[in-house]
Amino acid sequence: MNASAQDRTTGSGSTITAIARAFAQQMAGRVGGTIASLATVALTTRTLGPENYGQLTAAVMFVTLWMSLTEFGVGEIIVRRVTDSQRSVRPTVHRLVQVNLGISLTMSLPLMAVAMVSGILVYHNQPQVVGMLVIISVSLALTTLHTAFDPVFTVMMRFGAVALADFLGRVLTLGLTIGLVVADAPVYTYAFAQIIPPLGQLIIKAIAARRLGPLTPLFRGRESLGLLRESLPIALVLVIAVLYWRIDGVLLSVLSNPVEVGHFGLAYSIAFMATMVSELFLASTLSTTTRLFQSDRAAFGVFVRGVFEAMYFVAVPVAVVGAVLAGPLITLLSSDSFSDGAPVLALLFLAAAITFLNGSASQALFAAHDQHFLLRLNAVTLTINIVLNVILIPLLGAVGAGIALVATEVIGFVVARVRLARRSPVREPWSFIVRLAIPAAGAGIVAWSLHGVNPVLALLAAAIVYLGVNLLIGPVTPGYIRSFRAARSVGADDDGPVLALPPGAGHVESQAPADGAGPGSPPRIVPRNGQGYTHYDRNQVAHNISIMETAPLDLSALRRSFGWDDRTRDLYMRDPWAAVPPQTPMSGSRLPGSQRPSSLPPSPPHPTPTDLRSRRVPPSDHATDQNPSDHQRADS
Structure with a gap:
């Protein structure tokens, strides 16, 4: 090679x-x-x-x-x-x-x-x-x-x-x-x-x-x-x-x-x-985890939270x-x-x-x-x-x-x-853990009911119940799984969102135009703590992501293409949760952390x-x- x-x-x-x-x-x-x-x-x-x-x-x-x-x-x-x-x-x-x-x-x-x-x-x-x-x-x-x-x-x-x-x-x-x-x-x-x-x-x-x-x-x-x-x-x-x-x-x-x-x-x-x-x-995630900590602390936090959810699951x-x-x-x-x-x-x-x-x-x-x-x-x-x-x-x-x-x-x-x-x-994903108790309890009850019959049958039945209850009432529902799939691809149209946050991590907030004149600002990603980050349109993100996927990885160039200058980076690294002006994007609107696997x-x-x-x-x-x-x- x-x-x-x-x-x-x-x-x-x-x-x-x-x-x-x-x-x-x-x-x-x-x-x-x-x-x-x-x-x-x-x-x-x-x-x-x-x-x-x-x-x-x-x-x-x-x-x-x-x-x-x-x-x-x-x-x-x-x-x-x-x-x-x-x-x-x-x-x-x-x-x-x-x-x-x-x-x-x-x-x-x-x-x-x-x-x-x-x-x-x-x-x-x-x-x-x-x-x-x-x-x-x-x-x-x-x-x-x-x-x-x-x-x-x-x-x-x-x-x-x-x-x-x-x-x-x-x-x-x-x-x-x-x-x-x-x-x-x-x-x-x-x-x-x-x-x-x-x-x-x-x-x-x-x-x-x-x-x-x-x-x-x-x-x-x-x-x-x-x-x-x-x-x-x-x-x-x-x-x-x-x-x-x-x-x-x-x-x-x-x-x-x-x-x-x-x-x-x-x-x-x-x-x-x-x-x-x-x-x-x-x-499988070591290199991603180390790279994210160096380049984007917020994305690192989202990604590691996803790792914890998968492990709890x-x-x-x-x-x-x-x-x-x-x-x-x-x-x-x-x-x-x-x-x-x-x-x-x-x-x-x-x-x-x-x-x-x-x-x-x-x-x-x-x-x-x-x-x-x-x-x-x-x-x-x-x-x-x-x-x-x-x-x-x-x-x-x-x-x-x-x-x-x-x-x-x-x-x-x-x-x-x-x-x-x-x-x-x-x-810690506390809401995820609490919701996970219901399917886990169901699996435990089924295993207890069948353990005297055949342990293999009891194990299979417990697994089916656990997965089934998760899909029905959560926390790992079809919507939860779709959010990961959506995060891996750019939106269907040019104006659509390109970043899907994990359930409970935040939401996309549209920003109305000032004084009713002109188009509104790009939508923001609003984490739980209320701080927002600019959410770029499909074409801009697709262009910048293509840089990362088709050329040698140069995070400095990637940050610059998104408008992430040294001053903002230094401020951000000192306090990852500090309020970042909405017009300042993170080092990639398509956060790796939001793409984490569901299991x-x-x-x-x-x-x-x-x-x-x-x-x-x-x-x-x-x-x-x-x-x-x-x-x-x-x-x-």
């Missing part, structure tokens, strides 16, 4: 269409992969039982403690550098990824060796855990290499290869697991299934990334140190975040017994499969229906020997739902260059989590670990949300290279289908 083609891709990648396409690609692959993962979990748990499965889980969780160092947050810095409109000269993503590959090649083998040695020391009295841990440690080296390619796909919004790699890795893992079950293989051989996903991702991503541009590893000491220095706060956040997500399992393996670890591991695997939606969504039924169906689901996917893990699964469904919201808040704070605050917040919540685990695990076992996780998730979300409100014009999502935990950003998205799905790279994007 030549430079101009790359720029066009990067410039248009912030549109809602590109985001929706990226989400759809990853979701398609992830849904298929999740089905394979569920089958893998079912086969593994039924074959191994709680105790052996607990030992496998202990080995996986210990290795994933080191996963934060496989990417070190460099991918997030690359995305931010390439999409930062404040830079006079923005580097190319390919050049930075080449340097990142050099860093990854240097770090991969030492990281694997450190994980092996430390694991042997910790579990020296559990030889079976040590054997599996040594095998699984190989995945660290593979993950270090394949995550280095992720910024290319994130910046260019090309997630087809990411989705394919994730899907094939899970399917191949299922195939290997079936072979192990049929062959009645010893327990330690199940650890080899953990190597398949990162190996498949490395091969597919390397081939796909190479087609997008030159990606020969570069060993440049000064450039490498610059990236590592800038990524240090994110790396610390990642270390804390991965500890946060895995320390409970490790503490369970030390303070309790393998059976409790098995219950927790299975519940964790099931509950956090639901996080694929938030992972994919956040991975998915998180609420996960918490409600998941808690109701926890018992039937855990026995369906394993056996009656795991039935005591039902309360743990109910707690982890609630924790998973809260991670959707935590991820959204953390990504917005990352876009606002507030990663230092995220570091402090994660350090505090990790400390609280460890203290609660040490107190509760000896008393309640896996249930105690679940309670500790929910408690710290709530604390983290509340604090992050308060900080975000102070840093940007993002407000969007990178993939990744490792769905995409951007999982990191969202602070609470877990690093891998489950002990029998580890996707190490998936964890990275949730915690910057």
